[in-house]
Amino acid sequence: MSFKDWFVKRSPLPEMWREHMAEYYAPKNFNIFYYAGSLLLLMVVLQFLSGFLVLAHYIPTARGAYDSVYGIMYDVHYGWLMQYMHVDGVSLIFVLLYVHMARGMLYGSYRSPREIVWIVGYTTYLAFMAEAFFGYVLPYSNLSYWAGTVITSLFKSIPFIGGWVTTLVRGGPGMSGDTLNRFMALHVTLVFMIIVGLIVLHILYLHKVGSNNPDGIEIKASKGPDGHPVDGIPFHPYYSVKDLFGFGVWLIIFGAIIFYAPTFHHIFLERTMSTPANPLKSLPDVTPPWYLSPFYAMLRSIPNKNAGIILMVVAVLFPFVLPWLDRNPVKSTRYRPITRIMLLIFFINFFVLAYLGEQPPLPKYFFAERLGAFIYVAFFVLLPFVSKFEPTRAPPARVRFRAH
Numbered sequence: 001m002s003f004k005d006w007f008v009k010r011s012p013l014p015e016m017w018r019e020h021m022a023e024y025y026a027p028k029n030f031n032i033f034y035y036a037g038s039l040l041l042l043m044v045v046l047q048f049l050s051g052f053l054v055l056a057h058y059i060p061t062a063r064g065a066y067d068s069v070y071g072i073m074y075d076v077h078y079g080w081l082m083q084y085m086h087v088d089g090v091s092l093i094f095v096l097l098y099v100h101m102a103r104g105m106l107y108g109s110y111r112s113p114r115e116i117v118w119i120v121g122y123t124t125y126l127a128f129m130a131e132a133f134f135g136y137v138l139p140y141s142n143l144s145y146w147a148g149t150v151i152t153s154l155f156k157s158i159p160f161i162g163g164w165v166t167t168l169v170r171g172g173p174g175m176s177g178d179t180l181n182r183f184m185a186l187h188v189t190l191v192f193m194i195i196v197g198l199i200v201l202h203i204l205y206l207h208k209v210g211s212n213n214p215d216g217i218e219i220k221a222s223k224g225p226d227g228h229p230v231d232g233i234p235f236h237p238y239y240s241v242k243d244l245f246g247f248g249v250w251l252i253i254f255g256a257i258i259f260y261a262p263t264f265h266h267i268f269l270e271r272t273m274s275t276p277a278n279p280l281k282s283l284p285d286v287t288p289p290w291y292l293s294p295f296y297a298m299l300r301s302i303p304n305k306n307a308g309i310i311l312m313v314v315a316v317l318f319p320f321v322l323p324w325l326d327r328n329p330v331k332s333t334r335y336r337p338i339t340r341i342m343l344l345i346f347f348i349n350f351f352v353l354a355y356l357g358e359q360p361p362l363p364k365y366f367f368a369e370r371l372g373a374f375i376y377v378a379f380f381v382l383l384p385f386v387s388k389f390e391p392t393r394a395p396p397a398r399v400r401f402r403a404h
């Protein structure tokens with residue numbers, strides 16, 4: 001028996017390779033937006049590697065944390081590279097997450113039979129928010145300290161047990177070394193493992209039902225004599241090679257940011273990250289990083305703190321029910337002009353909210369923040385009605401595809 005036969009007989013890997021790569025038939029009309037999924041996988045691996053290297057020099061104590069991060073930056077060989085990879089990686093992961101989700105919304109990828117793919121994906125996004133927040137506090141800069149204080153104080157609004165939960169999360173009455181210890185445990189083990197587990201589930205659920213495509217047509221509906229979808233091509237080698245090309249282009253962009261614009265005009269790395277935590281010197285306006293700021297803008301749009309928190313939680317949870325809000329038989333917005341316009345407004349509004357969430361809490365922004373929150377909620381409230389009655393164009397019977 002050859003070594004190959006001996007190995008194949010005992011290993012689940014060849015079968016997994018066939019099922020998920022060589023014989024996974026994906027629609028042949030994927031477009032540029034379909035790079036985001038594989039790029040996210042790449043970024044998670046890179047984030048793990050840079051995080052592992054940074055962790056080897058990080059000290060999770062109130063006295064040591066800031067200095068150790070400073071040391072990684074200036075004393076450790078190539079520490080600056082690990083640090084910037086890790087910091088810029090977060091922002092780029094969120095860029096990709098937003099592109100990936102927007103693509104899903106444009107082509108109706110959240111619709112039946114992919115509801116669970118969407119829900120697991122959205123849960124991963126929320127887990128990333130938590131992961132990013134815990135990581136943000138770890139350098140124990142003054143921004144880390146005050147952002148941690150503001151965010152953990154949101155738990156105080158939980159009725160009856162709010163104070164207890166806040167103390168539990170912080171590991172004491174205020175932010176301290178104990179907070180750093182538990183945030184580090186969450187950041188590097190629990191939440192990270194949850195994210196990895198969710199990503200595996202995400203892919204397994206997707207491969208069970210098959211990929212959607214820009215036309216929103218189920219390719220499994222038209223199969224050839226060999227039993228494979230006529231509009232499908234094996235993922236390997238066709239898309240695996242295409243994704244490798246995407247990796248190359250993306251790594252050039254990632255490298256250019258790390259080497260030439262690591263703070264990205266202080267959007268990826270804020271100025272207030274470079275002063276150590278000082279409990280006696282609060283920051284005039286603590287704003288979250290750009291990827292969380294749309295929700296922060298909505299929180300701030302209502303003067304009453306509890307009402308603001310409720311609005312923010314509702315806004316965060318709305319996308320979970322998206323698969324059931326959309327009631328049109330046509331999936332892709334290529335054939336639904338009204339939903340496409342609504343989505344366009346929704347995306348622009350999300351950008352505007354992100355900008356507003358980064359501004360100081362001045363009265364001149366209140367109206368815009370409220371309008372933004374209104375438009376965000378209105379999209380989800382109106383969708384069931386619009387999708388039911390909107391005129392649509394008939395999608396083609398087979399996917400539209402022009403070979404290049």
Ligand code: HEM
Pocket residue numbers: 033034035036037038040041044097100101104107109110114117118120121122123124125199202203206210211212213
């Ligand atoms: C790190 C997080 C994530 C990773 C690594 C990931 C990875 C992937 C990959 C590799 C695919 C298949 C290729 C593709 O269609 O692009 C995919 C598809 C999909 N993902 Fe994600 N994803 C993540 C987060 C999300 C989030 C946050 C959502 C939605 C809220 C989501 C929703 C979907 C949907 C609906 C599909 C099927 C798309 C289609 O078939 O058209 N994913 N994901």
